Amino acid sequence: MGMSSDHLPPAGGPASSTDDSSAPGVLYRNGHVYSPGDPTADALLVRGGTIAWLGETGDAPAADRVVDLNGALVTPAFVDAHMHTTSTGVTMLGLDLSGTGSADEVLRRVADFAAGMPGDAVVIGHGWDESGWSVRQPPTAVELDRAVGGRRAYLSQASVHSAVVSTPLLVQADQSLAGWNGEGWLRRDAHHAVREVAMGSLTVAQRREAQSVALRHAASLGIAAVHECGGPGTSSEDDFTSVLACSGQGLPEVYGYWxxxxxxxxxxxxxxxxxxxxxxxxxxxxxxxxxxxxxxxxxxxxxxxxxxxxxxxxxxxxxxxxxxxxxxxxxxxxxxxxxxxxxxxxxxxxxxxxxxxxxxxxxxxxxxxxxxxxxxxxxxxxxxxxxxxxxxxxxxxxxxxxxxxxxxxxxxxxxxxxxxxxxxxxxxxxxxxxxxxxxxxxxxxxxxxxxxxxxxxxxxxxxxxxxxxxxVCRDDEGVLAPGAPATFAVWDVEAVADGLPVLLGAGAEDPVPALPVCRRTVLRGEVIFDSEQA
The missing domain is CATH 3.20.20.140 (Metal-dependent hydrolases)
Structure with missing residues (x-):
């Protein structure tokens, strides 16, 4: 059952003011609130960007707006402490090779994806993992050339620390670089060099779309902040700063590491x-x-x-x-x-x-x-x-x-x-x-x-x-308590025990419970994801 509400603050709405005392109060009630300081709490009042009150529904103060949780669970929102935002979005929008079972399957997927692309396009894919294949060898550059019709192609291995590339990219890497391989599977410095070329081929619009898609997806999973990891060999300065510019714009906050x-x-x-x-x-x-x-x-x-x-x-x-x-x-x-x-x-x-x-x-x-x-x-x-x-x-x-x-x-x-x-x-x-x-x-x-x-x-x-x-040295965050930032997620869960979802079966033979589903993600009082508006 979804949440019912009266005049909800809109997803992606304006950030709260610095002085929360005069901001409208939004009361979330009739749920389960994970707060070790108040284990019986089933309601919380948000005023501006701060939790103004937390306790039991029957004791709740008056509020300007009310959200009936209908039994949903409220927890602190997640933080993803290591992410590559643009690459995540590119993978979501493009060629995901995770789950491929052989080099031949990789080539088939690549050929289908590349068909119809402009001849000067760079085919970017990610996620192949040869360790589970019966023949543990990825495609060669020559095989990849045929699949992509001679285009430039960059296919990163699951670890993103190596990639197979087509010949037009292979020749752009100096053969003296550590990790260069004539068959097209590049590691170390050679890989960093071709990755820079491949990711640098994205237009500004493509990059922004990838970043937005990735961060919106994170918000839909109850993630309110991410740590973006960039640097030479990983991403360009322009890419890094453009990810940081997305921070809090109706999206999760972004904390960057260069x-x-x-x-x-x-x-x-x-x-x-x-x-x-x-x-x-x-x-x-x-x-x-x-x-x-x-x-x-x-x-x-x-x-x-x-x-x-x-x-x-x-x-x-x-x-x-x-x-x-x-x-x-x-x-x-x-x-x-x-x-x-x-x-x-x-x-x-x-x-x-x-x-x-x-x-x-x-x-x-x-x-x-x-x-x-x-x-x-x-x-x-x-x-x-x-x-x-x-x-x-x-x-x-x-x-x-x-x-x-x-x-x-x-x-x-x-x-x-x-x-x-x-x-x-x-x-x-x-x-x-x-x-x-x-x-x-x-x-x-x-x-x-x-x-x-x-x-x-x-x-x-x-x-x-x-x-x-x-x-990131923000020690007052990540807990639900009066005076703390109002950063939390609302979840549909199968069962709750000791304030958190039940994630494991009671015994080895019991079915594994479904993972919680996010209804809403709130960052400092601002709704950045709402399943009813998605």
Whole structure:
């Protein structure tokens, strides 16, 4: 049953005024409100951009407008702590290759998509993953040439750290670049070079449409804020600043991280909150470029480290002194160890307290041992993690087991080990690497392939809500309480237990409940998504 209301504030309406005391009050009542400070609450009053009151419906104060929740659940809205907005929108609007079962299927989809496109167009696709194919080889450049009729084509692997490209793009990458391959599967610097060309082919209108589509989709899933990760090799400055310009314009807020070494001042000039995110210390497991202490099981390599401890330290010192949050992309244990060594050097120069207060972060943090986890604690590092990585590729039979062997695969993404010692967790999707799916992310953290690394729903939910706000140093956000920002989502749920949706069956043989469906997303009192107006 939908919500009933009288004169609802419109989706995409004007932002609330700074002084909320005179703003009209909107009362949401007769639902379930997740507020650990008031477990029996079933109503809340929003005035302007602030929660003015929270409690039981029978005690609710008078309001200018009333929304009957009809039993719906109200929770803090989600934050996606690692996203690539333009790429997400391009994938949604274009060629999604996730789920393809072979190189031949990729070529068929590409040929169908390219048919009728202008000859000078760039065919952009994403999501193929050869690890599940019977023949684990992607198409070659020559095969891709035939499928796209000689056009330029860029097809990123699921990890977005490698791609297969057609010959017209292949020849635009200098053969001396690391990762160049004449068959067309490019990694490392060669991949970064052709990605810049492919994404740079988008017109301003195409880029804006992709960004709007991606952010509207996020809002429809109860996401009120995203952390946009850009930088050289990932996105252009124009793309990055245009995503930031979308922030709060009837859409989720956008907090930007510019991943360029030694560019703390530049990040601030671009409007970013941090000089980090996708500042690469290594690559990805799917592309066999994450930097490991022990070589890959299925390739004669240990991956690649892109930074030294001294470079890490200098970047952190610059960020700390400028008051800009720093950070790095680090997946493999060798890369994370290098970053931790850099933290140690930086702390020796500017002091441990300054490093901890800066709340620097590391993205992904997939392969770590106890010593590395202890380093995260010591330096106050935020761990930006993606539980869907384990859901999609972990366990005894997934891609990680192919790359690493079962023991290392089952030890990857040790969420509970980090949560248990107090590391601040901020969950995200890395979309389009994995889809925007916040409740699916929460469930993935609860059902890690290794039971030792599972967390409960409260921990997982907090990491995907309040953790994302803490990661951008906004500690008053992500909780429903009087005086807090009115940023929340309204959900249709099958069942509620201890204030949150039931996401798992009672027993192993019981059916898995459907994920909650978003009715409405509210950002500081402004409705940015309403299912009845969608």
């Amino acid at each position: 991943g360029e070494l030694g560019a703390a001042a530049k990040a601030r000039e671009l409007g970013a909150v941090g000089a980090g995110g996708d500042l690469y210390a290594d690559g990805a497991l799917g592309s066999q470029t994450a930097h490991l202490r022990v070589p890959y099981l299925d390739a004669d390599t240990s991956g690649h480290g892109y930074l030294s401890a001294e470079q890490v330290a200098r970047h952190l010192v610059d960020c700390t002194r400028l008051g800009v949050q720093g950070g790095f992309h680090a997946i493999g244990d060798k890369a994370i160890a290098t970053v931790m060594a850099g933290f140690g050097l930086a702390a020796a120069e500017v002091g441990m307290d300054a490093i901890r207060d800066a709340r620097h972060r590391i993205e992904h943090v997939e392969i770590v041992d106890k010593q590395l986890i202890a380093g995260l604690v010591s330096f106050g590092v935020v761990a930006s993690m993606q539980p869907a990585f384990d859901r999609l590729w972990g366990g005894e039979h997934g891609m990680y087991a192919q790359r690493l062997g079962v023991t290392r695969s089952m030890g990857a993404n040790p969420i509970a080990a980090l949560a248990g010692v107090g590391v601040t967790l901020a969950f995200g999707s890395d979309s389009p690497v994995t889809p925007l799916d916040p409740w699916g992310t929460v469930r993935a953290a609860m059902t890690h392939h290794n039971p030792v690394y599972r967390v409960g729903i409260r921990t997982a939910f907090a990491a995907h809500t309040r953790g994302g706000w803490r990661a």
